[in-house]
Amino acid sequence: MGPVRDDGWRRATDGSQRAARRIRRAIERNRRLDRAAWRPVSEHVGRLTDEIGAVADAGDTLDRSVALLDPDVLHARLATFEEQAASEPSPELELAIRAVERDLERRRDLLSRSGRARVQVDRALARLDDLARRLEDGYGLGEPGSAARVLDAHTADLAALRSVLEDVPHP
Numbered sequence: 319m320g321p322v323r324d325d326g327w328r329r330a331t332d333g334s335q336r337a338a339r340r341i342r343r344a345i346e347r348n349r350r351l352d353r354a355a356w357r358p359v360s361e362h363v364g365r366l367t368d369e370i371g372a373v374a375d376a377g378d379t380l381d382r383s384v385a386l387l388d389p390d391v392l393h394a395r396l397a398t399f400e401e402q403a404a405s406e407p408s409p410e411l412e413l414a415i416r417a418v419e420r421d422l423e424r425r426r427d428l429l430s431r432s433g434r435a436r437v438q439v440d441r442a443l444a445r446l447d448d449l450a451r452r453l454e455d456g457y458g459l460g461e462p463g464s465a466a467r468v469l470d471a472h473t474a475d476l477a478a479l480r481s482v483l484e485d486v487p488h489p
Contacts, residue, residue: 324381327374330439334370337446338363344453351453355462359449362469366446369476370439376483377435380428383486387425392418431483438479442472 341363345356396418403411445468452459459465 324378326436327378327381330436330443331371331374333443334367334446337443337450338367340450341446341453344450348453348456350456351459352462356453359462359466359469362466362473363446363449366442366469366473366476369473369480370442373435373439373476373480373483376480377432377439380432380435380483380486384425384428384432387421387428389422389425392422392425396422428486431486435479435483438475442476445469445472 338360342360345351345353345360396415399411399414399418403415449465449469
């Protein structure tokens with residue numbers, strides 16, 4: 319996992335690692351648990367934590383790309399080109415206007431993807447925190463296989479999301 323610079327993505331990575339440690343510690347310390355049955359859940363937690371880190375890396379890269387598309391600069395550029403085109407229309411100015419409009423649309427798309435990624439990561443973190451709390455309390459756990467399936471579903475969702483984020487061309 320590469321360096322995650324944005325505070326939100328860093329908090330997500332740190333939060334997942336913290337929850338994973340809590341889960342592993344609770345499995346080992348909670349005497350009411352069937353430790354042998356719950357230990358494999360730690361592997362599922364590890365995969366989810368790794369995927370959260372990978373999505374955080376991809377999300378951070380995406381956010382840095384968004385930062386390159388400064389909306390103030392783009393709007394100023396668009397206004398300048400439109401003003402020039404109003405007084406002296408030319409095919410070059412029309413192309414420049416369309417290029418800036420595409421950049422603005424691209425920025426909106428990247429922001430939307432980043433927002434969706436954050437929501438999915440937050441859901442996975444909430445699931446990890448909830449499992450850690452229930453393991454620490456020893457109540458409302460259900461069976462280990464069910465917890466593993468839920469963790470695997472989040473991991474698969476995040477893996478698909480990461481794949482989409484990594485395939486996004488950046489400016």
